Amino acid sequence: MPTSTKLYGTRLTALGIATAIVLTAAFTLAAFYAPIEADQGFSQKIFYVHVPLAIVTLGGFVFGGICAIQYLRSGDPRHDLRSYTAIHQSLIFCVGALLTGSLWAKAAWGHWWVWDEPTLVSFLIVFLLYATYQPLRFSIEDPEKQSRYAAVFAIVAGAFVPLNFMAVRLADPLIHPRVLNTSGGDLPGDMKLAFYTAIVGMTLLFITLYKVEMTGKHNRAQLKALRRKLTGDGPAIGGRSAAPRVQGS
């Protein structure tokens, strides 16, 4: 019987350290290396936290959709768990992107929110769409049905994300800047360095937290299975839950 209480691997520790280093480097570059933008002044520094958060959010939603496709193809509940975790986490990043965006809007345009701006409204629609994911799961009691319906939702919503992104690109911007375009964006080199470092850092943060969540869920499932084995109880009949049921070892 193992006596160690260490629940996380060394690879995860290394990933966590790398995330902390890259994010710290990104924010240091943003604060001290990237120049102050001529139009917006100092408030443009919010860009280095807001845009990476938004990009990683959308990437996470698409990843959730891809995992859902894998679930429907294979029926393997691990893919459902991956999809659930990615979407759950992207939603938290989405809250961060909305809050930081709102602060930036107030600083730059004098308003907390601009309803005429397609970029802002479309991002809010994506957030509200995914906010229904958990209630959808929770409303279905049968775990298999829950996973299947949630996968269909994740695929449709995941496909909506890039379509929505492209539609917004085609629309005329009102005031929200277009940072990334086919010619590589309008950012000067020193801003680009800070920005891309921030994107890498935020992606690493997403991956680290995703791995922590997955490890935690597996550990909990294994402990439950071990408890059942030791106490001689039958299979657990869990109450209704939005989270997928993880199989123990």
Add this chain to the structure above:
Amino acid sequence: MSDNLPDNAGYVAAAYLVFVALLLVYFAILAIRSSRLERELRELNELAAARQGEEQGT
């Protein structure tokens, strides 16, 4: 805002604080979950040790 700080520094600080606050809340939740797991693991280890003792006694 102080004269030494650039314009809108408060909003910039608030945006980065929102990010840090979200992270801290997340870490706090993770820490609570982790300590719960460790407690459960300890209980199971004790249960297993007690079982082993009983088996050796019989």
